[in-house]
Amino acid sequence: MHLDHKLNWKEHIVKKRKQVALKVEELYWLTGRKSPLSLENKLLLYKSIIKPIWTIEIWGCASKASQAILQKAQSSILRLMTDAPWYVTNLTLHDDLKIPFIRDVISDRYAKHHWRLVTHPNPTLQQLLDANQPRRLKLTRPSDLLSIAEVKPLGATSHRHHEDCKAFL
Numbered sequence: 791m792h793l794d795h796k797l798n799w800k801e802h803i804v805k806k807r808k809q810v811a812l813k814v815e816e817l818y819w820l821t822g823r824k825s826p827l828s829l830e831n832k833l834l835l836y837k838s839i840i841k842p843i844w845t846i847e848i849w850g851c852a853s854k855a856s857q858a859i860l861q862k863a864q865s866s867i868l869r870l871m872t873d874a875p876w877y878v879t880n881l882t883l884h885d886d887l888k889i890p891f892i893r894d895v896i897s898d899r900y901a902k903h904h905w906r907l908v909t910h911p912n913p914t915l916q917q918l919l920d921a922n923q924p925r926r927l928k929l930t931r932p933s934d935l936l937s938i939a940e941v942k943p944l945g946a947t948s949h950r951h952h953e954d955c956k957a958f959l
Contacts, residue, residue, distance in 0.1 A: 799852040800859075806844045807863050813840055814867055823873040832871045833887060840867065845895060861892040 817839065819825065821832045844860050865880045874883055884891055890898070907915050 800856045803852060803856045803859050807859050810840060810843050810860075810863050810867070813843060814870070821867075821871050823870060829872060829887075833889075836867065836871065836889075844892075845899075857892055857896070864889075864892060 814821070817835060820827055821835055825832065827835075844863075865883065868874075868883050868887060868889060869878075869880075872883065872887070883889075904919070907919055
């Protein structure tokens with residue numbers, strides 16, 4: 791794990807992006823455009839082998855630009871697997887395949903983590919939930935994602951249409 795001087799996780803995310811690219815290259819003969827596998831099997835390979843590479847950590851503190859690096863990788867992998875033409879939007883691709891955007895995965899995971907902290911029997915963990923701690927920088931905190939995650943039930947994917955799609959495209 792790498793933490794850079796600006797605390798935006800960029801080096802670590804770039805490293806994860808390279809790991810994903812290497813794994814996609816290894817599996818291209820199975821998941822590529824001309825693969826004889828069905829789309830369901832390609833998605834199964836994506837969910838079981840490629841997605842765990844970048845979803846191990848919670849990326850709530852990462853900057854939007856750093857998260858966009860992973861989002862671009864995810865969208866290009868889905869486009870590669872489906873052999874989608876250039877005029878099919880990433881939003882349509884994600885909706886049709888029922889694959890959530892990176893930002894949705896991050897907010898869902900943090901909401902689950904927050905719920906575990908709230909319901910945990912250890913009272914000292916409640917101090918981690920204190921949102922009134924002073925901020926020196928305008929860095930994103932994972933707790934900022936709760937307002938996004940509380941709008942929808944856990945596990946449901948709702949795409950915040952224009953604002954987030956423009957940020958990731």
